[in-house]
Amino acid sequence: MSEIKLLSDSLINKIAAGEVLERPASAVKELVENSIDAGAKKIDIFIGNGGKSNITVLDDGRGIKKDELEKAVLRHTTSKLNSSNLNCIKTMGFRGEALSSIASVSDFSISSNQKNNSEGYEIKIVSGKVKHVKPINQKKGTCVKVRNLFFSTPARLKFLKSENYESILIKRLIQNFAIIHFDKEFNLYLNNKITIKTSLSKDREVKNRFFNRVNQILGTDFVENSIDLEAHSEFISLSGLLGYPTFNYSNSNNQFVFVNGRVINDKTLNTIFRVAYKDVMFHDRFPQLILNIKCPHDWVDVNVHPMKNEVRFSDFNLLKSFIIKTFRDSFEKIGYENNKLKSSTPLVEENNVNCFQEKIKLKETNYSNYEINNNYDSLQESNKPEQFYPLGHAKSQFHANYIISETEEGIIIVDQHAAHERIVYESLKKDYYENKIKTQLLLIPIILNLDNLVIKDYEKKLENLGKFGLKIDVFGSNSVIVREIPALVSDCNVKNLVDAVINDMANENSLNYLETEVNKICSTIACHGSIRSGRKLEVEEMNDLLRKMENTKNSGQCNHGRPTFIKLNIVEIEKLFGRK
Ligand SMILES: Nc1ncnc2c1ncn2[C@@H]1O[C@H](COP(=O)(O)OP(=O)(O)OP(=O)(O)O)[C@@H](O)[C@H]1O
Ligand SMILES: [Mg+2]
Known part of the structure; x- marks a missing residue:
């Protein structure tokens, strides 16, 4: 090993560059942040070859004085930090090392002008050394050009991905900046092709300006x-x-x-x-x-x-x-709303939910638990006694799983199993937390054989299932007896339900995390206790389901995040028929 020596400035800069700059997108980030700190209102970014051959960032910010240009590219030089504000940093930059790092691994120049004229100055750095500082035509603001990034650090250059991939990362980054700084204009050019173009909204409402920008970008x-x-x-x-x-x-x-x-x-x-x-x-x-x-x-x-x-x-x-x-x-x-679905919308992959329910009563004679929400405008017409229902009136069922309902704006199609599953789930959860789960005594208790090791392990937990309306006792050395089940799922296949719940408990590592446990068990019970697809429904039952959906939170999606219904607007339908 050789003697201990102080590293040269150029080597120190390259090492710092290794930390600050992972790839071209990191250099773009540093330059755009400098423009934002300089109060720029418009920032143009030009990228060549995924940023490997060219990154140019042009802003209309406050600019850099001629005699500060050389300082700006030295390590640990900044106008943003002082000893009093390290714990309260309000600017994007503060470390004073971005420009020196970028300049140490590229061919680099800054031209800048602080005044409203065209007399700017340019500093050019080649291989980490200042080549010149000279007058140049430059309007107010700053233009930083980075050519051949990482040319002096071939290991880093090799690690970069394809031009396309690096460009995507840069595009994503500029999308981020443009969304959050919606009162600034950002334009991104990839190989001279405009890829992100933004305009400023004049709306007086901040929120509308933000929405306008999100619409432009996403x-x-x-x-x-x-x-x-x-x-x-x-x-x-x-x-x-x-x-x-x-x-x-x-x-x-x-x-x-x-x-x-x-x-x-x-x-x-x-x-x-x-x-x-x-x-x-x-x-x-x-x-x-x-x-x-x-x-x-x-x-x-x-x-x-x-x-x-x-x-x-x-x-x-x-x-x-x-x-x-x-x-x-x-x-x-x-509430019951879900996404404005288009046929191209990505959805969760079909998940195989095994439900064994044969006949579940949907219609309840007593509505007290599901008060109809009166917030919706009712039709008010004296000769029209019907109440206004957002999810409309059921017309028919097809493929024994989908309900068609006519609404004021068109039709909706409901997945009966998914919708009912959410209703049962929310209801069970509410009752659980309010300690109000109603149970139904089984006329003939069901005895289930289980592995005695499982029984030993779960004796205590079986007791806890009582809170979910499942009364299960140990019955001999290798069986349990199920005496009560939640009334909400009164007609379900009890054996399958208990098997699934016990299985849940076996797989749940974080049983202490009460919420996870409650959600999981309620979800399993809901799945087993919901009307399955394939079950024929009467119109009355379908309408009952719609009314419950309207009054159940999160009912726009099932427990797995799939929509429970989709809307087809009459305008869209008429378009399909070439009427509009
Ligand atoms: N686009 C710009 N407009 C005006 N001044 C700039 C611009 N870019 C850099 N500067 C000046 O150059 C200085 C050095 O910039 P540099 O990015 O190296 O450090 P920093 O932004 O202070 O901190 P950090 O390393 O965390 O980014 C800045 O503090 C700022 O004064
Ligand atoms: Mg900076």
Whole structure:
């Protein structure tokens, strides 16, 4: 081993560059953040060959003085940080190392002008060395050009993916910036082709300007299939759009998360979203969402990683419970609504739910548990006594599983099993928490044989099932006796139900986590106790199901996140027939 030596500045910069710049998209992020910090209103980004051969970022911000150009590209030089604000950073940048890092691994130039004229200055750096600072034609603002990124670090260059892939990452990044900074104009050119083009909305309402931008960037489907999110607590405010559970994806690419205007990619936040959606979405699906978290700047540590896309919150548990509560409150607000479905909409893969129910009574003589919601405008016409029902009036059933209902706007098609499953599930859960599960005594108790090891293991847990309306006692060394079942599922196949519930308990590792357990057991009972597909329904029963859906929260999706009904507007139907 050779002597201990101080590393040269150029080597130190390259090492720093390794941390700050993972790929071309990281350089784009640093440059755009500099433009935002400079108060730019318009930012144009030009990318060549996935950012490998060219990244140019042009802004109309406050610019850099001629004699500060050389300083700006030195390591640890910044105009944003001083000793008093390290714990309360309000700017995107603060480390003073982005430009020096980029310049050390590329051919690099900045031209900038602080005044409203065309007399700017350019600094050019080649192989980490300043080549010149000279006057140049440049209007107010800054233009940074990065050519041949990573040419001096071949290992990093090799690790990059295809031009297409790197371009996608850059596009996604600019989408993020454009969504959160909706009062700034962003234009992205990939190989001279405009890929993202934004315009500024003049609407006076902040929210409308935001919606307008989301429509520009992500298309109208995103807004149409989301709930408007807005919640404030003492320290945190949340805003954005929360995707309908039925509008879900196989990855988290449609999730856009920001903290105080900063683009964030934080795995722990993703886990919170999963928990918040778990009751309304199948576990391997991801919702679409835009979440802007605002909190006091000294409440969040942004200096976690040189790439600045992770943060730490001073009270993470508070944030977590606030997000979960806000999301769940929002789901309640949507009631029976689900996504505005188009035939091309991705849906959860068909899940094989085994239900054995033969004949379940839908019609209840007593409606007291399901009061009809009177908030909807009634038709008010004296000669029309019928009440207005949002989900309309059932007309018929087809393929013994789908109900057609006529509504004011068109028709809806209901998946009877999925819809009833959610109704039973929500009802069971409510009764469970209110300690009100009604049970039905089995005239002839059912004895089930079980492995005696299982019985020993679950003796205590079997007792707990009483709270769900399942009264099961140990009966001898290798059997149990089922004496009562929840009245809601009174006609179900008891053996299959008990088998499934015991199976749930065997697979549940986190039994202490009461909510998971309650949801799972209620879900299993609901599945076994819901009308199955294939069961013929009377019109009266169909209407009864529709009324219950209208009065059950989350009834727009089944427990697995699939829609329980779809709407076909009369306008769309008429279009299909060439009438409009
Ligand atoms: N587009 C720009 N417009 C105006 N000034 C800029 C621009 N880009 C950089 N600067 C100036 O150059 C300085 C150095 O930029 P650099 O990105 O290296 O560091 P930083 O933004 O302060 O911190 P960080 O390393 O966290 O990004 C900035 O502090 C800012 O004063
Ligand atoms: Mg910076």
